[in-house]
Amino acid sequence: MxxxxxxxxxxxxxxxxxxxxxxxxxxxxxxxxxxxxxxxxxxxxxxxxxxxxxxxxxxxxxxxxxxxxxxxxxxxxxxxxxxxxxxxxxxxxxxxxxxxxxxxxxxxxxxxxxxxAQVSHQLRSEVLAHDLMMSAYEALGNTRMVSGLAAAPVTMQDGLSPEYMPWLPS
The missing domain is CATH 3.40.50.1820 (Alpha/Beta hydrolase fold, catalytic domain)
Known part of the structure; x- marks a missing residue:
């Protein structure tokens, strides 16, 4: 304190x-x-x-x-x-x-x-961030990042995958 x-x-x-x-x-x-x-x-x-x-x-x-x-x-x-x-x-x-x-x-x-930096709907924010990163890396032609993000899905239905948030227990 x-x-x-x-x-x-x-x-x-x-x-x-x-x-x-x-x-x-x-x-x-x-x-x-x-x-x-x-x-x-x-x-x-x-x-x-x-x-x-x-x-x-x-x-x-x-x-x-x-x-x-x-x-x-x-x-x-x-x-x-x-x-x-x-x-x-x-x-x-x-x-x-x-x-x-x-x-x-x-x-x-x-x-x-x-x-x-008010958090109001964290999961929706993570979905939007994931989608934005996928688009940005695709536009840059960064296939390593695109494949990494594709293997670490974030969806409103399933939430954050363990691959996306490595500190979460699998």
């Missing part, structure tokens, strides 16, 4: 990073946001990501429902610590998917939700 603020009485922003597993605070040195001037920024490295990583985290605890519960618990901690009834929830990419689930589950804890 990393907190940045010029004035801790400013509105609290709970940042949900992308990934899953891609904390973003480290990019602040290269691409500073300056948000800490107007907000109390709370950069939280979610369960299993960044400084929260541990080999001892049980695989069965890495679920969406657990991530939602974790986020609500962190939000409650921030609300109490900074004496704010409601805080701002900001989600980027995967964090935007998590954020809308959290905002729906606990709307009383948030004054606003902000989504960046």
């Amino acid at each position: 990393i907190i940045e603020s010029h004035d801790p009485s400013n509105p609290v922003v709970l940042c949900l990073h992308g990934g899953p597993g891609m904390p973003q605070f480290f990019m602040n040195d290269t691409y500073p946001t300056g948000l800490e001037r107007d907000f109390t920024m709370f950069w939280w490295e979610q369960r299993g990501a960044g400084m929260s990583y541990s080999r001892n985290i049980p695989d069965d605890s890495m679920t969406l429902s657990q991530m939602i519960a974790d986020t609500i618990e962190v939000a409650d901690y921030l609300r109490e610590r900074f004496g704010q009834d409601r805080i701002i929830l900001l989600g980027h990419s995967w964090g935007s998917f998590l954020g809308i689930q959290v905002a729906e589950a606990a709307p009383d804890r948030f004054i606003a939700y902000v989504g960046m």
Whole structure:
């Protein structure tokens, strides 16, 4: 957990990073946001990501429902610590998917939700990306990439193939 603020009485922003597993605070040195001037920024490295990583985290605890519960618990901690009834929830990419689930589950804890690179239908996005890559590589005549993508289908009916997402169990 990393907190940045010029004035801790400013509105609290709970940042949900992308990934899953891609904390973003480290990019602040290269691409500073300056948000800490107007907000109390709370950069939280979610369960299993960044400084929260541990080999001892049980695989069965890495679920969406657990991530939602974790986020609500962190939000409650921030609300109490900074004496704010409601805080701002900001989600980027995967964090935007998590954020809308959290905002729906606990709307009383948030004054606003902000989504960046909002995920709304991930499977449809993957299908479109796969189709676009196939077309682009076909136009370039890159038969190696075309055959690789053809062997790694992504469809609305069958979802993501293990070949397309190598980190998924087969």
